[in-house]
Every structure is written in C-alpha cells, then in structure tokens.
Amino acid sequence: MASTDIDPLLLLRQSIASGSNIIPTTSADASSTDVPEASLSQATHLVFTHPARVAVPIDAPTRFVSNDKPVDVRSIYFAWLNREVAIPEYNASATKLNEELPGATHVHKFAFVERLELFTWLEGASEESEYIKPLAGDKDAAAAASAAAASAASKTAPVLASSRAGRGTLDPRLAQIYNGERRMGDRNTVLHGFKPTDFSSIRKQAQQFMSRKPSPAAAATAAIAAAGLGNPSLVINQKPQRRPDPIIMLSPSASALLRMSNVKAFLEGGRYGPPDHSSSASMMHVSRVMKDIDPGRPMRFILVEGPEQFKPEYWNRVVAVFTTGQAWQFKNYRWSNPSDLFKHVLGIYLGWRGEQPPDSVRAFGHQVISTAVEKWHDPTRLGAESSRWRDREVVESIWKAIEVHMRHKGWRKDTAPTQI
Incomplete structure (x- = not known):
C-alpha cells in the first residue's frame, strides 16, 4: 500500500472493527511478523495488521481537527486505549506520557465532546463528525468531475500517435478518426463558467408569477435580497447545522x-x-x-x-x-x-x-x-x-x-x- 494511500484514522477504525492487533514499535518494517512492541513514549511507528500490514509514523497528522490543528496518530491511539477511564484519570495519564516524551512532543488532551465524537466514529456508530475532515477522494467529488470534464472538452489538439507515449503506438487510421470527433460535454461542462452568476434579479422577476402565498424559501430569499445581504442563493443553500445531542x-x-x-x-x-x-x-x-x-x-x-x-x-x-x-x-x-x-x-x-x-x-x-x-x-x-x-x-x-x-x-x- 502506497504511503499516499494510507489514512491512519480509517486504518484504526478498520482494525477496531476486525479486532486485529495494533503494535507500537520503533521499527518502520511492517513485513516482519515478529515486531518488537515498544511503549508509546519510545515508539516511532504504529503497525496495523488489518486489512494489510502497514507501518504508520506515530507522529503523523490525521483528519481529526481540534482548534484548527490536525491531531497526531499517537494522541488518537492513546485516547482510544483510555476510552474506559474517567476524564480526570485520562488527563493525568496524558500528563505523565508528555513528561516521558522527548523534546517538544506531546499528546493532545481531548475535550469532553471531542472524545465522545472520536469514540463514536471509531466504533462505527457514526459515519460523520464535525471534527473529522472527509477523505480527499470524497471531498468535492462533483466539483472535481466537473473540472475534469471541462478540461477534457477544452483540449482541441488533434490526437496523434506520438501522444500515446508509454501506452503503445496508435494506429494512424484510428488517430485520423479520433481527430475528426466532435467532443461532447455533460451539463456540468456546458454550464461551467468563469465566475459565479448571481440570479437574484431573476428571482425578483419570477416572484410576481408565483402563487399569492410564497414558499418559505422564496420569502427568505426576498427578505435577504431586500436587506442587501449579498447573494441570497449562497445563504439559502448553506448546509444546516447538525442538531446537538441532548x-x-x-x-x-x-x-x-x-x-x-x-x-x-x-x-x-x-x-x-x-x-x-x-x-x-x-x-x-x-x-x-x-x-x-x-x-x-x-x-x-x-x-x-x-x-x-x-x-x-x-x-x-x-x-x-x-x-x-x-x-x-x-x-x-x-x-x-x-x-x-x-x-x-x-x-x-x-x-x-x-x-x-x-x-x-x-x-x-x-x-x-x-x-x-x-x-x-x-x-x-x-x-x-x-x-x-x-x-x-x-x-x-x-x-x-x-x-x-x-x-x-x-x-x-x-x-x-x-x-x-
């Protein structure tokens, strides 16, 4: 598994679900089945055994963000090991570990709600959290697809046999057929523009053709536009905040x-x-x-x-x-x-x-x-x-x-x- 494909947070969740071993060690070699285990204050890597044997640097940042800073693997794993203890005992253990760590290295002490959100996500009871950023492959997937389609449509250079370097030589007759193709785009490509378009003026004109009793969204749009708060579509389309747990x-x-x-x-x-x-x-x-x-x-x-x-x-x-x-x-x-x-x-x-x-x-x-x-x-x-x-x-x-x-x-x- 390539290092760029490793997500420590997801590996930890998969290991917990499967009940597989997680070994703190001073070695970066994950291929050996006889890895010496070390304490968290001395370990340099965590070796995961499921779904594949992977060694992850213990100070690597994760997608869990606290106070706009990513939390490292050691802090996440240490919090999980102490999930059953009371918060005062957890804080005392974290202070003791910080004293044993060399230099300016220290473990992050999770707040009350942060611990609850972390444990709920790691146990698989929740698929999202306000503290965990989505994976890079899942973030803005629609925008990425649109950008890729627009980039493909903008390439009007002819397809030449030499352009397939490293993938074999293209038949000249097939290259001629490709050069005569008319490139089509999807709706994202057609509607793609250089800057956001403000349609608030169209909404104002459309309101007179709508029913006498406007919908709540239309009423909110009119109120925002009348108050001069900028583009109302940006406000209305905001993702609603998640209801907190009682x-x-x-x-x-x-x-x-x-x-x-x-x-x-x-x-x-x-x-x-x-x-x-x-x-x-x-x-x-x-x-x-x-x-x-x-x-x-x-x-x-x-x-x-x-x-x-x-x-x-x-x-x-x-x-x-x-x-x-x-x-x-x-x-x-x-x-x-x-x-x-x-x-x-x-x-x-x-x-x-x-x-x-x-x-x-x-x-x-x-x-x-x-x-x-x-x-x-x-x-x-x-x-x-x-x-x-x-x-x-x-x-x-x-x-x-x-x-x-x-x-x-x-x-x-x-x-x-x-x-x-």
Whole structure:
C-alpha cells in the first residue's frame, strides 16, 4: 500500500472493527511478523495488521481537527486505549506520557465532546463528525468531475500517435478518426463558467408569477435580497447545522439506583439491574425515538455523571438530572441551588416501590418527578423475575416526562434551544 494511500484514522477504525492487533514499535518494517512492541513514549511507528500490514509514523497528522490543528496518530491511539477511564484519570495519564516524551512532543488532551465524537466514529456508530475532515477522494467529488470534464472538452489538439507515449503506438487510421470527433460535454461542462452568476434579479422577476402565498424559501430569499445581504442563493443553500445531542446527568452517589453500569440497560432495554460499582466509565450514549419531536429518526442522548468537562454552552443541552436528594451533587453545577436548577432542568428521582421519597426530594418541588421500581431480588429466588415486568412501564413514564420537558424548552426536529 502506497504511503499516499494510507489514512491512519480509517486504518484504526478498520482494525477496531476486525479486532486485529495494533503494535507500537520503533521499527518502520511492517513485513516482519515478529515486531518488537515498544511503549508509546519510545515508539516511532504504529503497525496495523488489518486489512494489510502497514507501518504508520506515530507522529503523523490525521483528519481529526481540534482548534484548527490536525491531531497526531499517537494522541488518537492513546485516547482510544483510555476510552474506559474517567476524564480526570485520562488527563493525568496524558500528563505523565508528555513528561516521558522527548523534546517538544506531546499528546493532545481531548475535550469532553471531542472524545465522545472520536469514540463514536471509531466504533462505527457514526459515519460523520464535525471534527473529522472527509477523505480527499470524497471531498468535492462533483466539483472535481466537473473540472475534469471541462478540461477534457477544452483540449482541441488533434490526437496523434506520438501522444500515446508509454501506452503503445496508435494506429494512424484510428488517430485520423479520433481527430475528426466532435467532443461532447455533460451539463456540468456546458454550464461551467468563469465566475459565479448571481440570479437574484431573476428571482425578483419570477416572484410576481408565483402563487399569492410564497414558499418559505422564496420569502427568505426576498427578505435577504431586500436587506442587501449579498447573494441570497449562497445563504439559502448553506448546509444546516447538525442538531446537538441532548444531555442527561446521573447522580454520582454510591446510593443511586442508576449508575453508568446499568443505566443503558434500563433506559433502552426497559429492565432494571443492580449497578456494578467497579465500572469506571465516565460517559455513554443511549438512543430513543421521541415521536413528538422527531418521529423519523432516533435521538441520541449523552449520559454523564458530572460536569467537570462542560463548556458553558453544554448546559443548554441538559434535559434531565437524576438525583437522590443529596444537595452536594449540584455543587459544581451551573445552578448549585436545587430550587434554581429545577426551574431550568427536569429532575428525576428513582427509588424502590413501597418506599417514600426522601424529604429533600419532595422539598425540591413539582419539577422533580418521583418514580419507583420493584426491589431487586436474586434471580435464582422463586418469583424474582415476575416482578420485573413493571420496569418498562417506569421507563416509559420517564421518557414521556423528558419528551414533554424538551418540547416545552424548544427542542424540535432540526433545532435545539440556545438557552434554557
């Protein structure tokens, strides 16, 4: 495989999907099957074994861009190796690795959303990301085809036998036939011009022949043209921004019934199980179709236990907060006072059926809904499984409350609220 054809980011994604080995080494020879493995602070190359054995320089830039700078292969691979650890532990490990690296070399520390976008793309759950540039072969394919067609059409020189140097000699009679051809172009060639053409004046004249009630696009065009904002077609044809993912916050309390280890099975599968307190995951995502907001596609929700890596604008995406009633949970929140917090965000308390919610939860007010599941029993116990059928009913009530709150705050099919 030629070096110009190697895309480290795509190789890493393919290797993860196939479960093949990725070996950091100090050797650039990928042909040997006995490559000595080295630490990331000493390695000079990463050897990929799928779909072919390829050695990639570990400091090579990738298509992942952060703050307008491409992130190197070492930083991408190091972040993937630490995908299961909490963000503070990841930052500490990155600082330690930077101290071991020679010279001015250092690994990039990914922000909260950057890590989530990177892991989602590498796992194959997403085909695009705002941080990952498209491959050169896919970018502006239509423009490249148009330019190639225009270039071919502009060549009017006769086809000579000598012009096929390196590809064999062309028969003189066939060359004469080629010279008599009339070169045809496609619509891209015919419409190709030297500069963009502004058709805004034509739109103004056409509006009087259109229906009495103009379409939203025509109304927007007229408003932009009247305001003198330049070419309205450039504004209207802009690609709409992607709707951000809403965020649900969990309680980090050890007494919480929902933690990172069991929340996905509960919210997506409709079945409660006890949390695994040995789990160190700091974030994950679940999918849910919100019929009253976007019935055509599932909506992805980001689940976190704390706001340590939050930027100020992330708070506008928080749609629900699970709480146990302990006020210390909100210490680092944008609104540390529970009465202020639950004026902006829906609160959810999950307890055991038959037990009263704590007094602190009831004091938070009506913006905190109280739900309850059947107490967990050992599955081997007789009748333990029969009590779990109510779990789905509780999950549906939680999602319904979240959906109503999101609609009230301004979540729509293609837009999200800019302030809550």
